[in-house]
Amino acid sequence: MSNGQASTPPPAAVHAEGVVKRFGPTVALDRVGITVAVGDSHALVGRNGAGKSTLVSVLTGLHAPDAGRVAFLGEPAPAPGDTAAWQARVACVYQKSMVVPDLTVAENLFLNRFERGRIRWSRLRADAARLLAEYGVDVDPATRAADLTVEQGQFVEIARALSFGARFIILDEPTAQLDAAGIERLFTKLRELQQQGVAFLFISHHLQEVYDLCSTVTVYRDARHILTAPVADLGKADLVAAMTGETAQSATTWHARAAVAGNAAEASAEPSDAAVLRAEALALEGAFQPIDFAVRAGEVLGLAGATASGNTALGETLVGLRRATGGRASVDGKDVRPGSVPHALNAGIGYVPEDRHRQGLVLGRSVAENATLTVTDQLGPYGTVLPSRTRAFAQRMIDSLDIKTSGPAQPVSDLSGGNQQKVVIARALARDPRVLVAIRPTAGVDVKSKDALLGVVRGVADRGDAAVIVSDELDDLRVCDRVIALFHGRVIAEFGSGWNDRDLVSAMEGLPAGAGGDKGAEE
Amino acid sequence: MSETTELTPDLAVPGKARAAAPRFQLSRYRDLSLIPVIFVLGVIGFIVSPVFLTSDNLIGVLQQSSELSLLVLAEAMILICGRMDLSLESTIGVAPVIAMWLVLPSSGPATFHGIGLFPTWSSIPVCLAVGLVIGAVNGFLILKLRVNGFIATLGMLTMLRGLQDGVAQGKSIVAVPASFSYLGKTEWMGAPAAVWICLLLFVIGGLALGYLRHGRALYAIGGNTEAARAAGIRVDRITWIVLALGGLIAAFAGVLYAGHYGAISATQGDGWIFQVFAATVIGGVSLNGGRGTLFGALTGVVSLQLVVNVTTLGGVPPLWDKFLYGAIIIVALIISRFASGEKQD
Ligand SMILES: Nc1ncnc2c1ncn2[C@@H]1O[C@H](COP(=O)(O)OP(=O)(O)OP(=O)(O)O)[C@@H](O)[C@H]1O
Numbered sequence: 001m002s003n004g005q006a007s008t009p010p011p012a013a014v015h016a017e018g019v020v021k022r023f024g025p026t027v028a029l030d031r032v033g034i035t036v037a038v039g040d041s042h043a044l045v046g047r048n049g050a051g052k053s054t055l056v057s058v059l060t061g062l063h064a065p066d067a068g069r070v071a072f073l074g075e076p077a078p079a080p081g082d083t084a085a086w087q088a089r090v091a092c093v094y095q096k097s098m099v100v101p102d103l104t105v106a107e108n109l110f111l112n113r114f115e116r117g118r119i120r121w122s123r124l125r126a127d128a129a130r131l132l133a134e135y136g137v138d139v140d141p142a143t144r145a146a147d148l149t150v151e152q153g154q155f156v157e158i159a160r161a162l163s164f165g166a167r168f169i170i171l172d173e174p175t176a177q178l179d180a181a182g183i184e185r186l187f188t189k190l191r192e193l194q195q196q197g198v199a200f201l202f203i204s205h206h207l208q209e210v211y212d213l214c215s216t217v218t219v220y221r222d223a224r225h226i227l228t229a230p231v232a233d234l235g236k237a238d239l240v241a242a243m244t245g246e247t248a249q250s251a252t253t254w255h256a257r258a259a260v261a262g263n264a265a266e267a268s269a270e271p272s273d274a275a276v277l278r279a280e281a282l283a284l285e286g287a288f289q290p291i292d293f294a295v296r297a298g299e300v301l302g303l304a305g306a307t308a309s310g311n312t313a314l315g316e317t318l319v320g321l322r323r324a325t326g327g328r329a330s331v332d333g334k335d336v337r338p339g340s341v342p343h344a345l346n347a348g349i350g351y352v353p354e355d356r357h358r359q360g361l362v363l364g365r366s367v368a369e370n371a372t373l374t375v376t377d378q379l380g381p382y383g384t385v386l387p388s389r390t391r392a393f394a395q396r397m398i399d400s401l402d403i404k405t406s407g408p409a410q411p412v413s414d415l416s417g418g419n420q421q422k423v424v425i426a427r428a429l430a431r432d433p434r435v436l437v438a439i440r441p442t443a444g445v446d447v448k449s450k451d452a453l454l455g456v457v458r459g460v461a462d463r464g465d466a467a468v469i470v471s472d473e474l475d476d477l478r479v480c481d482r483v484i485a486l487f488h489g490r491v492i493a494e495f496g497s498g499w500n501d502r503d504l505v506s507a508m509e510g511l512p513a514g515a516g517g518d519k520g521a522e523e
Numbered sequence: 524m525s526e527t528t529e530l531t532p533d534l535a536v537p538g539k540a541r542a543a544a545p546r547f548q549l550s551r552y553r554d555l556s557l558i559p560v561i562f563v564l565g566v567i568g569f570i571v572s573p574v575f576l577t578s579d580n581l582i583g584v585l586q587q588s589s590e591l592s593l594l595v596l597a598e599a600m601i602l603i604c605g606r607m608d609l610s611l612e613s614t615i616g617v618a619p620v621i622a623m624w625l626v627l628p629s630s631g632p633a634t635f636h637g638i639g640l641f642p643t644w645s646s647i648p649v650c651l652a653v654g655l656v657i658g659a660v661n662g663f664l665i666l667k668l669r670v671n672g673f674i675a676t677l678g679m680l681t682m683l684r685g686l687q688d689g690v691a692q693g694k695s696i697v698a699v700p701a702s703f704s705y706l707g708k709t710e711w712m713g714a715p716a717a718v719w720i721c722l723l724l725f726v727i728g729g730l731a732l733g734y735l736r737h738g739r740a741l742y743a744i745g746g747n748t749e750a751a752r753a754a755g756i757r758v759d760r761i762t763w764i765v766l767a768l769g770g771l772i773a774a775f776a777g778v779l780y781a782g783h784y785g786a787i788s789a790t791q792g793d794g795w796i797f798q799v800f801a802a803t804v805i806g807g808v809s810l811n812g813g814r815g816t817l818f819g820a821l822t823g824v825v826s827l828q829l830v831v832n833v834t835t836l837g838g839v840p841p842l843w844d845k846f847l848y849g850a851i852i853i854v855a856l857i858i859s860r861f862a863s864g865e866k867q868d
């Protein structure tokens with residue numbers, strides 16, 4: 001299937017071969033190579049833990065490979081540690097956040113490349129504002145980076161990397177934290193740079209983006225190089241097959257209708273009328289207007305909306321991370337004390353936070369500890385936590401969610417991004433929640449695991465509980481029985497499960513779906 | 524909860540099972556990284572002086588370490604949950620002084636007069652309560668007023684030292700009730716009671732941190748406060764309790780110290796905070812929170828005290844003490860870093 005190992009003539013923007021990288025007993029890269037031609041847009045895809053980010057750290061000088069060679073434009077890579085030389089050759093947006101939280105946005109953007117002599121702050125801030133404006137990000141450059149939203153932070157990193165003027169840029173899952181409009185702005189910018197002949201290595205789990213942006217694709221699986229081919233020659237099904245190593249099946253994505261049809265026989269999901277989660281005039285000033293909704297047993301509700309829509313804030317209010325300024329929420333008829341996570345947890349609300357690094361994981365601790373953080377009261381008598389039970393519990397989670405790790409004791413910081421996300425989901429499920437509130441649950445998760453994780457969320461509903469998915473990703477929303485779309489803190493439309501992509505997308509962008517008179521809008 | 528998933532456990536599961544074993548043990552050994560240092564110090568001590576390996580000397584070292592080790596115990600817990608408390612070194616002095624002021628009669632032959640508010644037998648509980656209050660005040664400053672913990676406790680350090688000077692009028696308090704000095708003076712089973720008590724407290728603390736859900740929560744809080752909060756841990760409450768407990772333990776160290784030396788010295792604990800931090804950090808507790816064990820911290824204290832002992836026995840003039848102290852901290856840090864593997868950040 002592979003056709004086209006570049007036949008060498010002009011030196012490539014980057015050429016790596018025979019790269020081996022081990023972390024203790026884990027082989028993260030096993031004699032892999034990659035060649036990105038000058039001006040080429042090259043996609044690198046693979047399942048979670050395939051070694052993509054590890055290759056990125058090797059290509060950017062963060063890790064020295066155990067074996068193998070890397071060359072830029074035909075010259076061998078700089079010595080490890082010679083940061084300036086690396087930066088001149090390659091710029092990178094890393095998968096995990098590299099902003100300095102306590103510095104201002106402006107400082108973060110120009111970190112370590114201030115002009116010579118004294119720093120002229122007003123100039124710096126003006127430059128920063130201009131740079132950010134190119135990406136449609138409207139923040140004061142004097143804000144602390146820690147106060148940015150997740151998406152704004154991501155754009156700061158992108159703007160920083162792209163403005164180095166490097167001729168080769170690596171983007172490791174830059175879109176995982178962006179909404180549709182943000183992705184569009186990013187792509188416009190990238191196409192502009194493409195035209196100027198800048199080469200890209202682009203990593204994403206959204207295969208559509210690969211087809212939209214890239215001309216060549218390389219697939220890694222289990223630390224090995226599987227194939228490199230022009231994107232045009234490779235169908236989506238073949239691509240997924242190469243990633244998973246399984247023969248292509250009908251590439252079904254979850255859809256609520258299909259799921260309900262399939263399960264109708266066993267689970268009487270649809271008709272049960274008891275609301276599990278109910279919000280009455282729930283409001284948070286500055287984020288969303290009073291909203292009413294109810295989620296029935298067996299139902300998955302989607303709260304769709306772009307970043308500024310307030311859907312994330314709504315999710316965080318439901319789980320007690322923010323205190324509502326009005327209205328109330330109840331689970332099974334009992335009020336949940338506002339603003340208290342322990343109460344929400346005990347009321348049966350499970351939570352998958354938006355940003356796994358900020359709110360999800362204790363990075364230095366083990367997988368087992370992270371996965372059991374919410375169930376420490378169930379792991380032994382009298383408030384004790386027995387290591388054996390913790391391990392067993394975690395191992396069950398690892399098996400059922402297919403988390404790629406060397407074992408429950410591995411620090412969670414050593415996992416690949418997608419596998420970290422699975423740990424967060426494992427933890428939310430650990431308490432057998434009555435309602436699962438998941439904010440962008442599949443961020444950074446590979447295609448196959450994505451279906452599986454959404455299946456897990458669906459499963460929560462199918463066993464008679466309820467789930468709420470807060471997201472702007474259509475794939476996430478597809479498993480929902482009902483979708484409420486928010487725009488600027490207000491409900492703009494509501495859809496049954498038969499929505500079509502265009503209506504939902506335009507609703508999220510603030511265009512009332514009613515225009516076309518489609519079904520499902522505002523019952 | 525997961526029967527509903529039909530996930531394939533594909534991907535090299537057998538290989539992983541094999542890989543898990545060695546890794547597991549490596550992380551276990553991190554706690555023990557100072558053991559070789561202690562062993563080397565023992566050998567040096569043996570070469571330097573025949574006195575070193577006598578039980579009198581070794582018990583002396585342990586007794587010397589006992590009060591310091593309690594401060595280290597307190598500081599280690601506080602550091603693990605991501606905070607720091609500099610005022611411990613003042614608490615060890617001021618808590619007993621205030622307790623004496625509250626229990627000693629207002630007249631009599633002694634040089635120090637209190638107000639006799641509580642009966643004499645209650646001196647230890649009163650002292651512990653004072654420590655608890657000091658810790659709670661630290662917690663209030665840090666958690667409710669959200670002021671910077673480093674500066675707040677630095678202020679407390681100075682203020683409490685001044686309070687002690689003011690109350691005791693800059694003098695040592697010699698006439699301490701017998702009930703107060705009993706624990707620091709007495710011997711159980713051939714060793715000072717203080718040593719047994721410290722050991723016991725370390726064991727209790729170690730078990731609590733390792734096997735109690737609220738103990739485990741300290742690691743989550745120190746490692747990532749926001750994640751801990753999102754997981755339903757009552758971050759502020761637990762942190763507050765830890766800070767208050769820290770004050771209480773420091774006050775108890777003051778009790779042992781006073782009993783040990785038969786008086787509450789005016790400079791009790793003065794300047795100890797450096798040793799406390801040194802011992803805690805070379806014992807493997809991270810200053811950034813979320814990492815470390817009490818056992819490691821204990822080995823840190825023992826190493827430091829052994830160095831002092833060995834150099835004294837070796838006849839190094841006391842004027843060189845400080846130099847050696849600093850040097851050994853750095854060397855121990857380097858050794859423990861190497862022994863604990865990759866973490867060289
Ligand atoms: N610092 C580390 N220490 C130990 N193991 C590591 C470390 N970094 C990565 N690994 C392991 O190396 C493998 C490859 O990880 P990598 O982050 O490159 O995956 P990835 O392809 O980027 O996945 P994702 O799509 O989930 O981001 C994983 O099994 C991971 O557990």
Ligand SMILES: [Mg+2]
Pocket residue numbers: 052053054095172416417418
């Ligand atoms: Mg990655």
